Amino acid sequence: MGTELGQAGAARVDWIDYAKGFCIVMVVMMHSTLGVEAAAGHESWMHYAVAFAKPFRMPDFFLISGLFLARVIDRDWRTYLDRKVVHFAYFYVLWVTIQFAFKAPAFAAEHGVLGVAKLYAEAFVEPFGTLWFIYLLPIFFVVTKLTRGVPILIVWTVLAALEIAQIQTGWTVIDEFAARFVYFYTGYILSIRIFQLAAAVQARPALAAYALTAWALLNGFYVFGGLADKPFVSLTLGLIGAAAVVSVSALIAKSDAFSVLRYLGRNSIVVYLAFFLGMAASRSVLLKSGLIPDLGTIALLVTACAIGVAVALFWAVRGTPLRFLFERPAWARLEAKPRFTLQPAA
Numbered sequence: 001m002g003t004e005l006g007q008a009g010a011a012r013v014d015w016i017d018y019a020k021g022f023c024i025v026m027v028v029m030m031h032s033t034l035g036v037e038a039a040a041g042h043e044s045w046m047h048y049a050v051a052f053a054k055p056f057r058m059p060d061f062f063l064i065s066g067l068f069l070a071r072v073i074d075r076d077w078r079t080y081l082d083r084k085v086v087h088f089a090y091f092y093v094l095w096v097t098i099q100f101a102f103k104a105p106a107f108a109a110e111h112g113v114l115g116v117a118k119l120y121a122e123a124f125v126e127p128f129g130t131l132w133f134i135y136l137l138p139i140f141f142v143v144t145k146l147t148r149g150v151p152i153l154i155v156w157t158v159l160a161a162l163e164i165a166q167i168q169t170g171w172t173v174i175d176e177f178a179a180r181f182v183y184f185y186t187g188y189i190l191s192i193r194i195f196q197l198a199a200a201v202q203a204r205p206a207l208a209a210y211a212l213t214a215w216a217l218l219n220g221f222y223v224f225g226g227l228a229d230k231p232f233v234s235l236t237l238g239l240i241g242a243a244a245v246v247s248v249s250a251l252i253a254k255s256d257a258f259s260v261l262r263y264l265g266r267n268s269i270v271v272y273l274a275f276f277l278g279m280a281a282s283r284s285v286l287l288k289s290g291l292i293p294d295l296g297t298i299a300l301l302v303t304a305c306a307i308g309v310a311v312a313l314f315w316a317v318r319g320t321p322l323r324f325l326f327e328r329p330a331w332a333r334l335e336a337k338p339r340f341t342l343q344p345a346a
Contacts, residue, residue, distance in 0.1 A: 014262060015198050016064060018249035021258075021265030023061040026053045028275045028306050031130060033299040036283055044295035052220060055228050056241020058133075059183040063242040065137060066144075066187030067194060073145055082334035084141035088134045090332045094325070095273045096120075096128045102280075127172045130276060134269075136176055140184045152189050159185050163238075164231045183238060197243060198250035205254075208247050215244045264307065270314045270326050271307055278309025 030053070033046045072083065100107075100120050107116045127135035147155050159182035167178040187194065201208040219237060222228045228237055252258050264271060282305035286298045317323050 012266070015202075015246070015249040015253040016067065017262045017265035018253050018258065019060065019064050019245055019265065020268045021261035021263070022245055022249060023057065023064065024264055024268040024271045025261070025303070025307070026057045027061070028271065028279070029053075029299075029303045030057065031275070032279050032283070032302040032306055035279065036287065036295060036299045036302055039283060039287055040295055042295070044299055046296040046299040048224075051223055055219060055223060055234065055237035056245060058180060059238035060242040060245040061133070062140075062180050062183040063187035063194075063246075066140075066184040067191045069141070069144060069188045070191055073148065073188075079335050080141075080145060085138040086332065086334055087328060088138045090328050091269070091273060092131055092134050093124075096123050096131055099129060099131070099276065102277075125173075130272070132172050132176060133272065136173065136180065137184075139173070139177065140181055143181070144185060144188060156182065156185060156189065160235060163235050166229075166231060166234075182235065183242060186239065186242075194243075194246060198246055201247045201250040202254060205251055208251060212244055212247055215240060219244075264311075267311065267314065271310045273326070274310035274313050275306040277306075277313070279303075279306035281309075282306065 029046070030050045033044065033050045037043050037047060072080065075083075097120075100116075100123070104116050107119055111119065162178035163180075163182045165178065168175055219228075219241060222233060222237060227233055252261070279302055282302045283298075286292060286301060292298050292301070314326055317325050
């Protein structure tokens with residue numbers, strides 16, 4: 001994940017911003033669609049789009065997050081922990097508290113005041129709601145640095161085996177670690193190859209388009225055939241799908257026609273942290289109003305509102321005392337404050 005404001009002099013790669021933009025839109029679309037369908041009691045045509053993206057939606061997010069790790073993994077532990085652990089811990093604690101503030105009345109009615117306090121404490125052991133991604137990323141960063149002395153092939157094989165095993169303990173940290181770390185680690189160890197893939201796609205767009213068409217048919221066959229979650233298949237679809245998103249992003253990066261998507265990618269952490277605000281409100285209003293009968297259209301509008309409200313909030317608090325919502329303050333740092341206070345998340 002990234003933010004528009006980075007460190008001074010940090011170069012950006014357009015296709016990575018587009019890939020992040022794709023990922024964050026797909027994540028918001030998934031939560032919005034499933035939330036609308038759950039509230040309405042039946043599925044919409046948007047359910048098919050969400051299902052199609054499931055094999056590669058999170059694998060690509062984690063793969064992209066590991067791409068630049070090779071550039072910083074040799075830094076001293078103090079700097080590394082500040083950038084890769086404290087950075088995410090700050091936003092997790094802040095936004096889990098904000099989410100609880102919104103949900104506390106409902107929790108209190110069901111569990112009582114002590115129950116709310118217990119649920120809040122549990123959120124630091126069991127990642128809360130949509131925030132599990134930034135809870136897990138610091139763990140990936142630390143484990144990757146700790147295992148640098150282990151042969152890459154051994155580490156990757158173990159991580160692939162964990163994904164294939166489809167571990168389900170009921171604890172998000174363990175389950176998602178097993179299911180997702182292999183993609184993050186793949187982004188780290190194959191970063192050069194992934195950049196080469198993007199360059200090759202941009203050099204031969206026609207061939208890339210044929211390959212992407214074949215991938216879409218393959219992915220759709222396994223998804224709608226009910227086979228996408230099978231052992232070995234899920235890992236294969238995740239890796240190929242992540243490569244497909246890289247390829248699509250490399251193609252559209254040749255034009256400014258989708259610059260909005262690039263902007264969302266640059267500010268993906270902003271959208272990720274705050275999209276729940278617009279999502280819940282717009283879903284309630286649209287479903288209760290009855291003005292739009294088509295559930296898929298409602299899901300699309302909720303997705304747009306969720307993203308729009310998050311970006312609007314980001315714009316509104318910039319340069320104000322509330323900028324701490326998206327900007328880590330100096331007291332929450334282990335190292336000296338850089339020129340710009342917002343850091344790219346990966």
